[in-house]
Structure formats: structure tokens, C-alpha cells
Amino acid sequence: xxxxxxxxxxxxxVVGLIAVALTPLFVKSNYWLGVLAFxxxxxxxxxxxxxxxxxxxQVSLGHAAFYGIGAYTTAILTTQYGVSxxxxxxxxxxxxCIIAYLVGVPCxxxxxxxxxxxxLGFGWIVFIVLVHWDGLxxxxxxxxxxxxxxxxxxxxxxxxxxxFLTWVTAILLLLVSANIVRSRVGRALRALHSSENAAAxxxxxxxxxxxxxFVLSAAYAALAGSLYAHVVNxxxxxxxxxxxxxxxxxxxxIGGMASVxxxxxxxxxxxxLVEWLRSLGEAVPVFKExxxxxxxxxxxxxxxxxxxxxxxxxxxxxxxxxxRRRPAPAPQEKPKEVARx
Amino acid sequence: MSTLLEAGNVSKIFGGLVAVSDASxxxxxxxxxxxxxxxxxxxxxxxxxxxxxxxxxxGWIRLAGxxxxxxxxxxxxxxxxxxxxxQVELFTNMTVLENVxxxxxxxxxxxxxxxxxxxxxxxxxERKTANDALTYLExxxxxxxxxxxxxxLPFGRQRLLEIARALATEPSLLLLDEAASGLSTREKKxxxxxxxxxxxxxxxxxxVDHDMDLVMDISDRVVVLDHGEKxxxxxxxxxxxxxxVIAAYLGEEPVGxxx
Numbered sequence: 175x176x177x178x179x180x181x182x183x184x185x186x187x188v189v190g191l192i193a194v195a196l197t198p199l200f201v202k203s204n205y206w207l208g209v210l211a212f213x214x215x216x217x218x219x220x221x222x223x224x225x226x227x228x229x230x231x232q233v234s235l236g237h238a239a240f241y242g243i244g245a246y247t248t249a250i251l252t253t254q255y256g257v258s259x260x261x262x263x264x265x266x267x268x269x270x271c272i273i274a275y276l277v278g279v280p281c282x283x284x285x286x287x288x289x290x291x292x293x294l295g296f297g298w299i300v301f302i303v304l305v306h307w308d309g310l311x312x313x314x315x316x317x318x319x320x321x322x323x324x325x326x327x328x329x330x331x332x333x334x335x336x337x338f339l340t341w342v343t344a345i346l347l348l349l350v351s352a353n354i355v356r357s358r359v360g361r362a363l364r365a366l367h368s369s370e371n372a373a374a375x376x377x378x379x380x381x382x383x384x385x386x387x388f389v390l391s392a393a394y395a396a397l398a399g400s401l402y403a404h405v406v407n408x409x410x411x412x413x414x415x416x417x418x419x420x421x422x423x424x425x426x427x428i429g430g431m432a433s434v435x436x437x438x439x440x441x442x443x444x445x446x447l448v449e450w451l452r453s454l455g456e457a458v459p460v461f462k463e464x465x466x467x468x469x470x471x472x473x474x475x476x477x478x479x480x481x482x483x484x485x486x487x488x489x490x491x492x493x494x495x496x497x498r499r500r501p502a503p504a505p506q507e508k509p510k511e512v513a514r515x
Numbered sequence: 516m517s518t519l520l521e522a523g524n525v526s527k528i529f530g531g532l533v534a535v536s537d538a539s540x541x542x543x544x545x546x547x548x549x550x551x552x553x554x555x556x557x558x559x560x561x562x563x564x565x566x567x568x569x570x571x572x573x574g575w576i577r578l579a580g581x582x583x584x585x586x587x588x589x590x591x592x593x594x595x596x597x598x599x600x601x602q603v604e605l606f607t608n609m610t611v612l613e614n615v616x617x618x619x620x621x622x623x624x625x626x627x628x629x630x631x632x633x634x635x636x637x638x639x640x641e642r643k644t645a646n647d648a649l650t651y652l653e654x655x656x657x658x659x660x661x662x663x664x665x666x667x668l669p670f671g672r673q674r675l676l677e678i679a680r681a682l683a684t685e686p687s688l689l690l691l692d693e694a695a696s697g698l699s700t701r702e703k704k705x706x707x708x709x710x711x712x713x714x715x716x717x718x719x720x721x722x723v724d725h726d727m728d729l730v731m732d733i734s735d736r737v738v739v740l741d742h743g744e745k746x747x748x749x750x751x752x753x754x755x756x757x758x759x760v761i762a763a764y765l766g767e768e769p770v771g772x773x774x
Contacts, residue, residue: 350631353632358624358641358644361613364609364613368608368609372606374587374588375592376589376618376680377589378620386627390627
């Protein structure tokens, strides 16, 4: 616990914002700006899911459902009822939070595989509702002409503006997430991950905290969904299917659970990979739908070789390599117990 | 001497197994009370009921006169009972200091909103929590490893960390479950000194242990369980003379009903 951890978190956020501000100077292609905007949305999703999975240790295999509910709520309210996006987006988040609470209270009594199955079932139900409730969701044809976001006369109508909108939001949410982790609340979450019994006997209301982080991570997903709806201006159920839930889990796992920045790295990696496989599939039809296989393969490889995830795993590899390169210090320089206080 | 904890006709039945049967005893304020008994006597079950891990099947438990046997563990913690675990249950994904900071959960402030925004003096509260936690580490002699991963500590020091974490909740009653098991002779001696220091600071101690010498040395009073039943309660000297206790430990049939 360093006294200045807040400033260092803030510092990273500022560095991130500067990097975002400079990116359009180097990335001119609208295609790549679009991919990057999508990467920001995935980052929001992964960072939110990481709070639940990485920190509190609760699995969700149905997170795309919250993504979808957030997106559909704002899409329907804006296109069918003429509500302003700035009201519709919070409404979508609020509705998602209520649903997450109602789902979370019974489901989070379950552990491990059972929780995974329950959330998977929930995700499937939401997907089926999106497909079949034509009257409201317009079914498989999806919702079109979702309005663009605008602040006064500033309309987010081109790829550069959309890139800024999504990435500034993503960095703010990364900062919020990093702050939560390094707090009384974050410690309680990590504690119940490690031992629910011990956390409870320290006074942590375990079920309340589990539901709270479930709702919070659903809110992240809903925000990502509503952002997606207004950035892409078109949504259909396939964007929120089971495979997306799996993709999110893969992002969190390869990013290294319990690392806020790791989740962002995971999101970036998977976004690029999916994009690359998609273009590969277009060029060579054999590789169509190859991304499903790729996700499975990545999960297995990461679990086998970098179980702590890409970021922590690579860091440890580098540290080990540096240690081996540096000559061992003379014995008298090395205190028996290294105090880092 | 007033009574801090009271158990009345407490029973616990798991399926068909009677783990604790109709046990009644008291723990007096400011004393060190030990709960002993052969393996499978129901000692840890008793501690689990007191700390709220599960409720008794029947009977009641009172802390300072108020019933607690129906309360969940986090509420019991707030009422002033802290514990350690027989199988050490540290938060191994956190540093030594952070473990104790979790112990400060009830004594510190902050919610999701203040954490996310760092409003309401969050950073100041965080520093205070860290400093408070450090004083408990100093008390058990772990301040030098405050920033190590708790899982990397040697076993004996993990036990001490569990005690520091429990003390950080500022309990009126501390439950120690086999705190001495697996410790070296020297570590046991240090543990005894620590237990005396804890009592001196005003915390009542209720401990479960196998080590008969240790229990007889440090306890003011001893409660003996055998096959889930209380067979004796009294000073160490009284308990040691008790025939049912002797029989239970030597594995013989009780000679008489003198217990």
C-alpha cells in the first residue's frame, strides 16, 4: 500500500488519454479507427466482467445478455419512442441493473460450475427473447437507424469522433475500476474470492457484496451496449449471443484475472484476433467461423502456459529472464528477510 | 467475574450424525477458556456455531446476554466475535497488510461510490486503515513482511497473521481454533506469550486445542467435550482429576458418573 497510489492510477489514466488523443495522428484509416472504437467497447466489457470474475471470483457465462439489454433498451427507446439518447442510455443501465439484481440474488447462492450454468442459461433466455419478441426487438432483422450521440452541436458522426467518445469513456471506466479495486470494497471482494468463510467472519456481508459486484459488472456491460448501439447505429441479436459471452470470458482470462489493466490488454488482443480471423475468413472461406476454434485453443494454451494471464505471465517471464541475466548479489549485501516497508 | 459467552443445551446434527449434543457452558469475561476433547468430539463444530458459520440445530448461544445463534457470521463479527481457522484461511491473493486491512472492514468506512470517485476522504481513510492494520502486525511481529504475499509466509507466521487479522476487528471475544497445531516448540512459546498479551489488552479468549500441556498451562478454565457431549468444566486442575476426562483421553469406559 503506497500512499500515492491514487496519483499513480490517475497518472496512468492521463497517459492513456494522451495516447488516445495522439492516435488519430497516426491511424488515418477509418477501418482501423472503427476497430479501435470496438476495442474500447470490449475493454469496458472486459474491465466490468473482470471485477466480477477476476476480483470477486464469480463466473458469468451470460454477460452478453446484459450487454444486449443495455443496447436494446436505448435502441428501442430512441427509435420507437423518440427518447433522447442521454436519457435512454441511463435508462438502459438502470433496467439492466434491476434485472442483474433479480438474477443475481438467487444465482449467486450457487458456486463454481453451478453459477456458470445458471448464468449461461440466463444469457440463452435473453438471446431467445431478443430473437423472438419481434414486436419489441424486431427479431433477427435488428434495430436500425439508432440515432448518433451529440453534445450540443458536436455530433459523433465520424470515425475519429467515435474513436474519442469510446476511448475516453473506456479510460474513465478503467480509472473507476482501478479505484474500486484499491479500496475497502475491493479488498472485501478479493477476500470473499479467497475464502468466503474468513471474509464473513471479518464482518464482510458476503452475499451482499457478491450481488453488488454482479450488478456493477452488469452496469459496465449495459453501458458498453448502449455505447455500441449509438456508435454502430444498428444492432441485432447475434451481437449479444453466447459466443460473445465466451469471448468476454476469454478476454478476462488471457488478460490475467485480477488485473484491471490486464483486462484491457485481453480485450485488445481478442478484438484484434477476431478482426484478423474475420478478414482471413473473407479471404479464405475455409477459415470462416474459425474464431470459435481459436477461442477454445487460446483458452487451453493460456491455462497451460500462462495461467496467471498474458500480462502477469509475460511480466513474470521477463522478471525471471532479468534475474538470470543479473549476477547474484554478494551474500553480505542480501539481508535475510527483505523488508519492503 | 461476569459471563461473556453462554451456550445453553446446544446441539448440532449433520444428517444422522450428532456432532454436538446438549452442551452447555460459559466463557467468563477477561479469562482464557479452553475447549478440549479427543478427535471428533465436536470442538470445531462448536466454534463454527459460535462464529455463525452454521446455526445450532437446537439450543442457544448468547454473547453478553444477547442471543446470537440465529445470526449470520458477518453480524456476529460486528457483535464482537473474531476467530482463526484450524486450516489456515488467509486471503492468499492479498499481501500480509491487506489481509489485516480486511480485518478492519467493520472499523473503516467507504462504499462503492466513494471508492470509485475517491470522494469523502477515501485516500485519507485508506491511509488510516493501513496504519491501523500495521499496528496489529506489529503486535504479532509481522510488520517486517507487511508487503509480502500472505501465501508466501511460513506456516507459523501464517497462523500469527490470522490472529492479527482477527484482532483487527477489535473483538471482545477471540476464538482460536488449534492455533498451536503445526508450530515448533519455540513458536508455541511465542504464541503463549502473544495469547497472554491479547488477554491483557482486554480480549476474552476461547480456544480449541489438542496440545494438553499448552491448554493446562494457559487456561483459566477448561471445558471438555467427548462425542459431542460436555463431560467436564472447571479449572485445569479440576479437569485433570476428572475421571470421565481421564477415561475419554485414555479411551476407556467411564468408571463412574463423577463428571
